[in-house]
Amino acid sequence: MNIIPSVNLKDFTSNDATKKQQFVEAIGKAYEEIGFVALKGHFLDETLVENLYKEVKNFFDLPLETKQKYEIPGIGGQRGYVSFGKESAKGKKEGDLKEFWHFGQYVEDNEALKNEYPDNVIVEELPEFNAIGKEAYKMLEKTAKYVLRALAIYLGLEETYFDNYIHNGNSILRPIHYPPITQEPKDAVRAAAHGDINLITLLMGAQGRGLQVQNHKGEWIDAIAEPDELMINVGDMLSRHTNNKLKSTIHRVINPPRELWGTSRYSIPFFMHSISDMKLNVLENCVDENNPKAFDDITAGEFLTERLIELGLIKK
Numbered sequence: 001m002n003i004i005p006s007v008n009l010k011d012f013t014s015n016d017a018t019k020k021q022q023f024v025e026a027i028g029k030a031y032e033e034i035g036f037v038a039l040k041g042h043f044l045d046e047t048l049v050e051n052l053y054k055e056v057k058n059f060f061d062l063p064l065e066t067k068q069k070y071e072i073p074g075i076g077g078q079r080g081y082v083s084f085g086k087e088s089a090k091g092k093k094e095g096d097l098k099e100f101w102h103f104g105q106y107v108e109d110n111e112a113l114k115n116e117y118p119d120n121v122i123v124e125e126l127p128e129f130n131a132i133g134k135e136a137y138k139m140l141e142k143t144a145k146y147v148l149r150a151l152a153i154y155l156g157l158e159e160t161y162f163d164n165y166i167h168n169g170n171s172i173l174r175p176i177h178y179p180p181i182t183q184e185p186k187d188a189v190r191a192a193a194h195g196d197i198n199l200i201t202l203l204m205g206a207q208g209r210g211l212q213v214q215n216h217k218g219e220w221i222d223a224i225a226e227p228d229e230l231m232i233n234v235g236d237m238l239s240r241h242t243n244n245k246l247k248s249t250i251h252r253v254i255n256p257p258r259e260l261w262g263t264s265r266y267s268i269p270f271f272m273h274s275i276s277d278m279k280l281n282v283l284e285n286c287v288d289e290n291n292p293k294a295f296d297d298i299t300a301g302e303f304l305t306e307r308l309i310e311l312g313l314i315k316k
């Protein structure tokens with residue numbers, strides 16, 4: 001498969017059972033093969049997207065000293081600012097050529113989880129940044145909930161199987177700035193090849209060239225979205241839970257050609273996580289003679305900690 005299939009979430013949310021089933025089949029098949037789809041019909045309207053980009057650019061335009069006020073030690077970069085070059089892909093020593101911000105869950109009905117998660121960090125200089133970030137977080141979370149419902153049906157589970165695991169989940173909204181490249185980057189790239197950690201990722205900002213996805217022959221293919229589309233891919237947690245039936249595909253962000261070194265890239269992934277107690281143990285109906293259980297039992301919380309150590313965001 002050399003193109004990323006495009007699907008429309010309105011087919012799933014419509015009352016037309018045939019369209020709903022077609023959506024389920026299309027996304028399920030795409031995730032068994034290439035692990036990515038481009039999705040229209042999501043819950044983010046144009047004004048929200050415009051405002052979010054405006055605020056995100058405003059934030060990254062702040063002086064470095066101001067941004068660094070919001071880089072909080074001791075929480076593995078889970079909230080607030082993470083400065084340029086700090087994160088490297090699993091197994092790679094060069095840091096990625098990016099700086100980013102993390103908005104986390106807004107827990108309103110569960111004291112224990114409120115205490116488990118670090119608080120969101122408030123940018124004093126940009127009051128709108130905080131409010132718009134929260135709104136985008138909620139809309140992406142809602143979109144992800146419906147995508148997971150479709151996948152639950154595809155997997156032969158109850159449609160609402162994931163609902164309780166993702167309510168108050170440890171999801172993260174990560175606006176990323178890849179700044180202009182000012183010197184020969186040698187082996188460093190905007191984002192080195194990696195699989196995402198979480199259940200699914202909803203990516204805003206894949207409209208320009210940069211994101212590439214590895215197909216099963218090992219070839220890199222460009223993943224470019226239409227203006228109204230989100231790129232949505234399977235992460236390692238969902239791949240593990242489904243015994244690798246749904247594929248967490250390796251992807252990367254390449255550096256632009258030299259004549260475009262002077263331009264920034266902004267992208268905004270939403271990493272959909274469950275609560276940390278969710279067991280990612282391989283689902284029984286994804287195991288058969290040809291597909292023996294391929295992973296040990298683990299919870300989402302344990303898996304996340306393992307991976308944050310590998311990314312250099314938390315120390316052992």
Ligand SMILES: O=C(O)CCC(=O)C(=O)O
Pocket residue numbers: 176191196203205206210211251252253267268269
């Ligand atoms: O910037 C992009 O387009 C993709 C970023 C990405 O893959 C990630 O942050 O996990």
Ligand SMILES: [Fe+2]
Pocket residue numbers: 194195196201251
């Ligand atoms: Fe990624």
